[in-house]
Amino acid sequence: MTQYLLYYWDVPFRGVFPQLFLEEIGADYQWHDASEIYPDKSLKIHNPGMAPPYLFDVKTEIYLAQMPAILMHLAREYDYLPKRTETLDLALKTILDCNDVLMEVTNYFGQRMWNKKDWNEFRTARLSKWMKIFEQTGLDHGLKSENGYLLGSKISVADIATTALFGTLVHSFPELEVDLLDHAPHVLKLCQRIEERPALREFLRKQREKFGQIYCGGEIEKSLREMMF
Amino acid sequence: MTQYLLYYWDVPFRGVFPQLFLEEIGADYQWHDASEIYPDKSLKIHNPGMAPPYLFDVKTEIYLAQMPAILMHLAREYDYLPKRTETLDLALKTILDCNDVLMEVTNYFGQRMWNKKDWNEFRTARLSKWMKIFEQTGLDHGLKSENGYLLGSKISVADIATTALFGTLVHSFPELEVDLLDHAPHVLKLCQRIEERPALREFLRKQREKFGQIYCGGEIEKSLREMMF
Numbered sequence: 351m352t353q354y355l356l357y358y359w360d361v362p363f364r365g366v367f368p369q370l371f372l373e374e375i376g377a378d379y380q381w382h383d384a385s386e387i388y389p390d391k392s393l394k395i396h397n398p399g400m401a402p403p404y405l406f407d408v409k410t411e412i413y414l415a416q417m418p419a420i421l422m423h424l425a426r427e428y429d430y431l432p433k434r435t436e437t438l439d440l441a442l443k444t445i446l447d448c449n450d451v452l453m454e455v456t457n458y459f460g461q462r463m464w465n466k467k468d469w470n471e472f473r474t475a476r477l478s479k480w481m482k483i484f485e486q487t488g489l490d491h492g493l494k495s496e497n498g499y500l501l502g503s504k505i506s507v508a509d510i511a512t513t514a515l516f517g518t519l520v521h522s523f524p525e526l527e528v529d530l531l532d533h534a535p536h537v538l539k540l541c542q543r544i545e546e547r548p549a550l551r552e553f554l555r556k557q558r559e560k561f562g563q564i565y566c567g568g569e570i571e572k573s574l575r576e577m578m579f
Numbered sequence: 580m581t582q583y584l585l586y587y588w589d590v591p592f593r594g595v596f597p598q599l600f601l602e603e604i605g606a607d608y609q610w611h612d613a614s615e616i617y618p619d620k621s622l623k624i625h626n627p628g629m630a631p632p633y634l635f636d637v638k639t640e641i642y643l644a645q646m647p648a649i650l651m652h653l654a655r656e657y658d659y660l661p662k663r664t665e666t667l668d669l670a671l672k673t674i675l676d677c678n679d680v681l682m683e684v685t686n687y688f689g690q691r692m693w694n695k696k697d698w699n700e701f702r703t704a705r706l707s708k709w710m711k712i713f714e715q716t717g718l719d720h721g722l723k724s725e726n727g728y729l730l731g732s733k734i735s736v737a738d739i740a741t742t743a744l745f746g747t748l749v750h751s752f753p754e755l756e757v758d759l760l761d762h763a764p765h766v767l768k769l770c771q772r773i774e775e776r777p778a779l780r781e782f783l784r785k786q787r788e789k790f791g792q793i794y795c796g797g798e799i800e801k802s803l804r805e806m807m808f
Contacts, residue, residue, distance in 0.1 A: 396719055397669060398712045400679065412665055418647070419672040423664075435652075436641055440626060442671075443648040450629065458687040483627045490625055 354379035355406040357387050362522070362557070363566040364452055365403050367445075367514040368420045373553040374510055375428045418445040425507035432508075437491060437501040444487065444500065444508040448515040451480050452566075455519065460570030469577040477526075478533045484512060485534035493536040500540060512537060513544040521558060522565035525578045583608035584635040586616050591751070591786070592795040593681055594632050596674075596743040597649045602782040603739055604657045647674040654736035661737075666720060666730040673716065673729065673737040677744040680709050681795075684748065689799030698806040706755075707762045713741060714763035722765040729769060741766060742773040750787060751794035754807045 354372060356379055358365030372379045384402035392398055399415020405423070406413050414420050422442060425431045432438045454476060457464055464472075484500075485493075492498035500508045516537060520527045530538040545554055565571050583601060585608055587594030601608045613631035621627055628644020634652070635642050643649050651671060654660045661667045683705060686693055693701075713729075714722075721727035729737045745766060749756045759767040774783055794800050 393708065393711055393715065397665075397672075398715050399672070400676065400709065400712060410665070414668050414672065416672045416675040418675055419668055422671055423668045426664075435655075436626075436639070439643050439648055439652045442651055443626075443628070443643065443645045446645040446647055447629065458690050461687050461690050479622065480629065482622055483629060486622065486627050 352380055352408050353377050355382050357382045357384045357404040358402045359384050361564050361567040362518050364417050366518055367417050370514045371424050371510050374549050421445050421507050430507040432501045432506050440501055441506055441508045445511045448511045456570045463573040464577050481533035484537045488536050509544050513541045517541040517545050522563045581609055581637050582606050584611050586611045586613045586633040587631045588613050590793050590796040591747050593646050595747055596646050597632055599743045600653050600739050603778050650674050650736050659736040661730050661735050669730055670735055670737045674740045677740045685799045692802040693806050710762035713766045717765050738773050742770045746770040746774050751792045
């Protein structure tokens with residue numbers, strides 16, 4: 351029986367975060383196009399939300415918007431939250447960091463198109479700093495040991511989010527893999543390990559066959575691609 | 580003994596969220612200027628974070644960045660989280676919505692200055708929709724009853740966040756109170772009630788005496804003020 355409906359656009363960008371989690375836990379879910387809710391019905395649903403993704407829980411008939419809230423909900427339900435206060439806080443903080451990186455990589459969701467000067471400055475300064483933040487967070491916690499995860503010895507929602515962010519980014523823009531290798535080698539390895547998990551490997555293979563290298567779509571993706579040469 | 584250090588800039592904007600919460604619970608905390616950490620030390624602290632606010636817990640010596648993560652941490656510690664799954668999820672979702680409104684009101688943190696056309700469009704369409712989202716969320720839950728709170732019959736972190744958002748906005752830009760009254764009358768009343776709580780009234784009086792109507796500072800505040808006439 352279908353447990354969840356997930357509403358998002360037909361690109362990975364922010365939707366791949368909950369989708370990767372639903373795949374990881376083997377949930378029975380259906381993907382729906384966001385236009386079924388957004389924008390016309392977004393004020394009409396119970397617990398209205400501004401924008402996709404929306405998760406609809408079939409059993410409780412409850413909608414939830416905001417990617418970090420969706421991930422934290424699923425993580426609580428399926429025991430993917432760290433147990434200690436510090437790492438529990440860091441799980442949410444990591445998801446919020448991911449959300450900020452999505453915003454910055456797309457130059458505030460395409461508010462302006464990238465130009466070479468701004469992109470190079472962002473790539474050198476800000477993007478590398480984000481990568482270092484993830485790397486140091488991992489080294490302060492689980493990535494100290496070879497088979498550890500970002501926040502400890504057990505997989506958590508933070509690993510799924512980190513992979514949805516950097517795994518997707520590096521797949522869509524292979525030119526950026528060297529940045530991740532330089533600034534966050536343990537995080538790169540973590541993403542590769544997570545993408546190879548039995549529950550995720552086949553899903554990602556199919557999704558990437560379907561999407562190719564599509565990232566966020568639209569004009570801002572074109573602008574991003576022009577920056578890669 | 581000092582329990583927390585809170586690092587932020589000398590404006591309310593995003594710092595007032597954790598500060599209002601610390602006042603609500605009567606915490607013993609010290610406010611520090613964000614420049615003590617940002618940007619030079621932001622990668623050097625344990626659990627590095629990109630930007631202010633940072634909360635430092637004196638007893639555990641742990642830093643935490645990201646406003647929504649700080650609020651959720653404090654809410655958990657001081658029992659300001661709703662108990663039911665749905666409203667617990669909505670508490671985080673509400674804080675994330677607040678964070679998005681901060682971003683949108685400042686035109687993506689000042690990426691571009693406002694002009695009349697864009698501002699009027701934002702005010703009419705998007706800002707009013709945000710207000711309606713808060714209103715409907717409240718009416719779907721605690722604001723159905725006269726003395727209720729956003730998510731139920733007990734105060735939660737969502738009320739503090741909602742007040743930090745709209746109470747501050749309407750104090751800094753009184754011209755926007757009519758918007759809130761039109762689109763979210765129950766939320767306006769809630770903010771007024773929260774601001775009158777004994778733990779908060781005197782703090783807000785002093786803070787507003789000190790700051791006047793300062794909101795976020797910088798060029799984008801000037802641009803916002805020009806929109807009000």
